[in-house]
Amino acid sequence: NLSDRLERSFKILKGQGRITEINIAESLKEIRRALIEADVNYKVAKSFTDEVKQKAIGQEVIKAVNPSQMIVKIVHDELAALMGGTATPINLKENPAVILVSGLQGSGKTTFSGKLALHLKKKGRGVLLIGGDIYRPAAIDQLKVLGEQIGVEVYSEPDNKTDAVALVQNGIRYAKSKGGTFNTIIIDTAGRLAIDEQMMREIAAIKEAVRPSETLFVVDSMTGQDAVNTAREFNERLDFDGVVLTKLDGDTRGGAAISIHSVVDKPLKFVSMGEKMEALDVFHPERMADRILGMGDIVSLVEKAQEQFDEEEARKLQKKLARDQFTMQDFLNQIQQIKKMGNIKDLASMIPGVGKALKDVDMDNSVFKQTEAIIQSMTPAERENPGLLNGVRKARVAKGSGTDVAAVNRLLKQFDQTRKMMKMVAGGGGAMARMAGAA
């Protein structure tokens, strides 16, 4: 998958202090390949990676994160920008606000209409659903069942088999006749299995007749490149205002979101991810970028690290480690630093590959509690030099921290091991950095 391949290509970048044209080339190739596999149009993927390269080259690598993470962040931000940058809300200013729902048969229009009705009802709006699919009696029944489930009235005309435009107009008249009960009307329409002139004419006629405040185009994200062609044709006829991407609960990566946005230049507004009425989300370019990258939440990890990690502190610490001057107090500071960054399990699970492994592990910030208590029960001198801790002192620390001498001994042993290990890492890192500097 994309995540693994990126990681592999990023290995090349490890240990590099600066991102250069050469060390980023392989990563960009992987990114491009992966985008194309995720149904992103070739040209879009190409110009996208060019953009990323421009942004990345020459960037200093922040100490707290490695170059690969920085590229992931750049890729993520660019992806989000490509999908519109920010979420675009639907227009509900008119009274009543009329929302026309279009798309192919099976794309998820009726399901989405119900979901949107519930979503808006929860926001306190008075919603009427209009069953505009006059060709299949089952379609009206489907909408009625959904309406009942979510407590939203459905306007339909069981006898009408000829004129969808008239039906929709009747529905709107009905809503208006109810004096303020309905300030929002959602029109579900008939689709066909493929683009079809009669269907297009009908939906265009409905739009012309009712002049909706918002016309949405619903598309099944599983249909890949076809979704792009369908979007283009609907847009040419309807000039819709926004796109709804459905069935994102499937194993699709969501690359269609990028392609559609770049081809029709209309904002994506909602994503539908399941058959339950609650399974609707406002479209967030940022979240979709996460999904396309499929890299856990590495982006927020990078952001957190950037926010919280004091570079100066890090340098000092590294020196101390290398000179074997790491103390209990430093240990305590580190724990507090980690805690400031959030829950340790959440943090660890942001690292690709680690999240799954930790799923069933019982771990949270309370694992630090005992350690903190013990260190806090030590005097400053003891924290600087744990060697001072003889039997009497250990007993005092144990009592002060509400633990026992065995726990104190465990911590001391652990601290010793950690210090040894960190000394090796820090020493090695220093040597590597010197070598890189000399090269």
Ligand code: GDP
């Ligand atoms: P329409 O023909 O465009 O009105 O499409 P429907 O709303 O009837 O949906 C077609 C099928 O897709 C139905 O079986 C829905 O339950 C299903 N469906 C719709 N949206 C989603 C979704 O987001 N996820 C999943 N898994 N199924 C969906």
Ligand code: MG
């Ligand atoms: Mg339908």
